[in-house]
Amino acid sequence: MSENDVLLGMALVVTLATACQILASKLRVPSLILLLPVGFAAGAMTDIIHPDQLIGEDFSALVSLSVAVILYDAGLGLDLHNLTGHTRSIVGRLLFFGVAFTFFAVCAVGPALFSMSLKVAAMVGMILVVSGPTVVGPLLQYVRPTDKVRRLLIWEGTLTDPIGAILGAIVFHAIDTTQQIDIGRGYQLGQFLISMAVGLVGGCVGLALLWLTLRVLRLGEVLGTLAQLATVIAVSAGCDIVRDDTGLIAAIVTGMAAANIRGFDMPARRPFFETLVQLIIGLLFISISSSVTPASLTPVLLPTLVLVAFLVLVVRPLVAFVATMGKDMTMGERAFAGWMAPRGIVAASTAAAFSTSLVQLGLRGASKILPITFLVIVSTVVLYALTAGPVARRLGVATPNRTRPLLVGGAPWVIALGKALRSAGLDVQMWAGLSEERERIKEAGITLARGDLLATATNPRARLEGVNAVLLLTDDDDFNALASVVVQDNVEGPVYRVGPAHENHGVVAPYTGGAVLFRESLVRHVLAERYEQGARFLVRPGSDPLPPGHETLFVVSADGQLEPVDKTQAVILEEGDLVVLLGPLPPV
Secondary structure, rough: OOHOOOOOHHHHHHHHHHHHHHHHHHHOOOOOOHHHHHHHHHHHHHOOOOOHHHOOOOOOHHHHHHHHHHHHHHHHOOOOOHHOHHHHHHHHHHHHHHHHHHHHHHHHHHHHHHOOOHHHHHHHHHHOOOOOHHHHHHHHHHHEEEEHHHHHHHHHHHHHHHHHHHHHHHHHHHHHHOOOOOOOOHEEEEEEEHHHHHEEEEEHHHHHHHHHHHHOOOOOOHHHHHHHHHHHHHHHHHHHHHHHOOOHHHHHHHHHHHOOOOOOOOOOOOOOHHHHHHHHHHHHHHHHHHHOOOOHHHHHHHHHHHHHHHHHHHHHHHHHHHOOOOOOOHHHHHHHHHHOOOOHHHHHHHHHHHHHHHHHOOOOHHHHHHHHHHHHHHHHHHHHHHHHHHHHHHHOOOOOOOOOEEOOOOOOHHHHHHHHHHHHOOOOOEEEEOHHHHHHHHHHHEEEEEOOHOOOOHHOOOOOOOOOOEEEOOOOHHHHHHHHHHHHHOOOOOEEEEOOOOOOOOOOOHOOOOOOOOOOOOHHHHHHHHHHOOEEEEEOOOOOOOOOOOOEEEOOOOOOOEEEEOOOOOOOOOOOOOEEEOOOOOOO
């Protein structure tokens, strides 16, 4: 390829990856649904984006390092405090039975379905045991199941990737060196344990490097992020040099340790890493899917659909049933766990890395590995993306997509506002620091958030669960202003604060940005005074005319979305909406 072709190919890959993810976010679907077919179509129309043409034989090494970065970022999101009791036991069972049942199932049906040798079927089976956070995470974010189910599936998807990659490497080397698969020997178990040990040692080295750069040298945000990226790549590459695919274990161990050891204080939101991971996912899927030719798909299309049906309808439900047996889970939660096993980037990268070498060995059916993997990824992602939401709702494990506000403050007017929002159908929680304020919240019948909830919300390492909107309504304007900045990155939704008094310059409040509630005249002390003088909050249908002297504070849409009304937003009401009003002062 000429230099112009290389430049054009690289630009096209980046453009397609970015465009697909932007479009997917607008359509509210997982990006893989668009990335895979777009990459396949682009590869069929032009060869300038084929990784073999752009990068050559070193593409598999680049894929390995890229996946290591993805798994490090996923490891940073794993909180060991959530992996306790039944959760730890179920995750372990899901990993063990998921790997074993999937591997043996594909080994059993693969040779007959695809006319391939048992050795190649074993390779396909080990490739298909992995799932991955890059697929499971977006699907769960779209479906919003209960916290228990979400944690199980995130942990399983994140941990199964490095385990599956190492087992895939062991199977490949067994085929390459001995030309046979002897799973009954302790030799293969020993090889797996050696690989795990190398990965754990690499993770310890990575952790030490992060401690040096982030704690001892105290690098800032920019250099600290650069140090993390360099550490992950260096440790992952070093482990892969010592032993294939152990760099993935090192990456995820480094991320998990940094996220859970006190002193690192890794933020819950990592804008640079989130952007980098999104870009890597897009580039890898476009590149790998472009290497699949239409001619290679035709002979394996129908057999692969049969395999997908077998994995989805038989194998995965059996894995979930056995793994959750005797555990504290409802039938709906167990059934949904059995309906969520999409394949992702590690399956694609493993297939791309090993298929060419197996073809060169002359093994029957080796050329079908990549097309089969591609079709399984597309089929499972599309199937689960289209059905996970309805299935979750049918099983009763989907969290309603309604605003779940947390009101911070315990003044009488704040409690009255909480009661009004609750009467509008919202699941309201309140938090207050003073014991007498907490007692008033309990007496009002409003759910009192646990005492450490606000500490969790202000912890840069934590994400606030069960809440998707925060209203800061305390009597301290400076506290509200500071908290609105600190809490913003830890809440999956907007953070609002009540406006400070105009004449009160304060220390922070007048100079801090963020979303301020209500119109300019309805600042904190005005609301408190008007409530004390007899003004009350009330909820009315949006179709009713606005009573004289009333001011609209919130609109609660028919689907439970809470929208504050301020000076920048006109009140636009639709059928079924409710409005929360502040009434006038009673006549003297």
